[in-house]
C-alpha cells in the first residue's frame with residue numbers, strides 16, 4: 655500500500671527534476687501536419703448520400719470568424735459529425751449556408767458542390783501559405799493565434815447576428831491546482847478565451863461556474879477529450895504545449 659501512495663510523489667519528483675521526461679508522462683496523440691490540424695471531414699451522411707464527404711478547415715475559418723460565431727450563434731457542435739447539417743438547412747441559410755450563400759462566400763449552386771463535397775484536402779497546403787505572416791507556435795497549426803489576434807494581424811468577425819456585439823469583459827485568471835504535488839498549477843485565463851468564445855461555450859456544459867467544483871479534472875480525462883481537451887486536442891494549441899498551460903514547467 656505504501657508503495658502505491660508514494661508513486662505519484664516519485665513521478666512528480668522525476669518530472670520536477672527532469673524536464674525532458676515531462677511530455678513523455680502522457681501518451682499524446684500524434685499530430686498531423688500544420689495545415690491538416692483542425693481539419694474536419696464531415697461524413698455523417700456520406701453512406702446514404704450521392705455526395706462525397708465534406709471538408710472543413712478550422713484554420714481558414716477561424717482567421718475570419720471567432721469560434722463563438724459558429725459554436726454559439728450557428729449551433730455547430732464541438733464534435734465532428736454531431737451536428738445535424740442537411741443540404742436543405744444549408745440552402746435555407748442555416749449552418750454552412752449562413753455564409754455560403756453567394757453573398758458572404760460561395761453559395762450552394764451546382765458549380766460549387768465539389769468545393770465542399772470533395773473528401774480531402776487538395777490544395778490545402780498551398781492555401782495555408784496565406785497564413786505564413788502570422789506569429790509561430792511550436793505545435794498544432796504552428797500559429798500563435800493569441801498573438802495573431804493581439805497584434806491585430808487577424809480580425810475575426812465576432813458576431814454575424816448582432817452588429818454591435820462586444821465580448822463580455824471577464825478577466826479572471828484561475829490557477830488550477832494539479833492533483834500532484836510539485837506539478838505547477840495550470841493557468842486558465844478567462845480573457846484569452848473570451849476573445850474567441852462565449853461563456854455558454856464552456857459553462858455549464860464543460861465546466862461548472864464555481865472554481866474547484868468540476869470533478870475528475872485530470873490530465874487523463876483531458877486527454878480523452880473532456881474539459882480543456884474539448885478544444886486543446888484538435889483545434890486550439892494541443893496538449894503537447896505543456897508550458898502554455900503550466901507556465902512553471904520548463905517545456
Ligand code: HEC
Pocket residue numbers: 693694696710712715716719720721722723724725730731732733734735736737738850884885888889890
Ligand atoms: C465557420 C464556422 C466555425 C468556426 C469559426 C469554428 N468552428 Fe469549430 N467546428 C465547425 C464545424 C462545422 C465543425 C464540425 C461539426 C460537425 O461535424 O458536427 C466544428 C468542430 C469543432 C470541434 C470538434 C473537432 C473534432 O475533430 O471533433 C472543435 C473542438 C471545435 N470545432 C472548436 C472550435 C474552436 C475552439 C474554434 C475557434 C478557435 C472553432 N471551432 C471555430 C465550425 C466552426
Ligand code: HEC
Pocket residue numbers: 696697698699700703704705707708739740741742744750751754761762763764765766767768769770771
Ligand atoms: C458550403 C459547403 C457545401 C456546399 C457548397 C454544398 N454542400 Fe451539400 N452538404 C454540406 C454539409 C456540411 C453537409 C452535411 C454532410 C454530412 O452530414 O455528412 C451536406 C449534405 C449534403 C447531402 C446529404 C443529404 C442531405 O440532403 O442533406 C447532399 C445530398 C448534398 N449535401 C448535396 C449537395 C449538392 C448537390 C450541392 C451543390 C448543389 C451541395 N451539397 C453543396 C455542405 C455543402
Ligand code: HEC
Pocket residue numbers: 708709710711714715718719723724728749750751752753754758759760769770814
Ligand atoms: C461564418 C461564416 C461561414 C460559415 C458558417 C462557413 N463558412 Fe466556409 N468560408 C467562409 C468564408 C468567408 C470563406 C472564404 C471566402 C471564399 O473563399 O469565398 C470560406 C471558405 C470555405 C471553403 C474554401 C476553402 C477554405 O477552407 O478556405 C470551404 C471548402 C468551406 N468554406 C466550407 C465550409 C463548410 C463545409 C461549412 C459548414 C460546415 C462552412 N464552410 C461554414 C465562411 C463561412
Ligand code: HEC
Pocket residue numbers: 822823824826828830842844847848851852853854855856857861862863864865866867868869
Ligand atoms: C474556455 C472555457 C471558458 C469560458 C469561455 C468561460 N469560462 Fe468561466 N471557467 C472556466 C473554467 C475552466 C473554470 C474553473 C472551473 C473549476 O475549477 O471547476 C471557470 C470558472 C468560472 C467562475 C468561477 C471562478 C472562481 O474564481 O471561482 C466564474 C464566475 C466563471 N467561470 C464565469 C465565466 C463567465 C461570466 C464567462 C463569460 C464571460 C466565462 N466564465 C467563460 C472556463 C471558461
Ligand code: HEC
Pocket residue numbers: 721799800801830840841842843846847850851855856860881882883884885886889890891898899
Ligand atoms: C471551448 C474551447 C476551449 C476550452 C474548453 C479551453 N480552451 Fe484554452 N483556448 C482556446 C482557444 C481557442 C485559445 C486561443 C489559442 C489557440 O487557439 O491556440 C485558448 C487559449 C488558451 C491559453 C492562452 C495561451 C496564450 O498563448 O496566452 C491558455 C493558457 C489556455 N487556453 C488554457 C486552457 C486550460 C487550462 C483549459 C482547461 C481548464 C482550457 N484552456 C480550455 C479554447 C479552449
Ligand code: HEC
Pocket residue numbers: 676677678679680830831832833834837840871872873874876882886892893894895896897898899900
Ligand atoms: C490545455 C491546458 C493543458 C496543457 C497543454 C497541459 N496541461 Fe497538464 N493539466 C492541465 C490542468 C487544467 C490540470 C489540473 C487538473 C487537476 O489535477 O485538477 C493539469 C494537471 C497536470 C498534472 C497533474 C496530474 C493530473 O493528471 O492531473 C500533470 C502531471 C500535468 N498536468 C502534466 C502535463 C504535461 C506533462 C503536459 C504536456 C505534455 C501538460 N500537462 C499539458 C492543463 C493542461
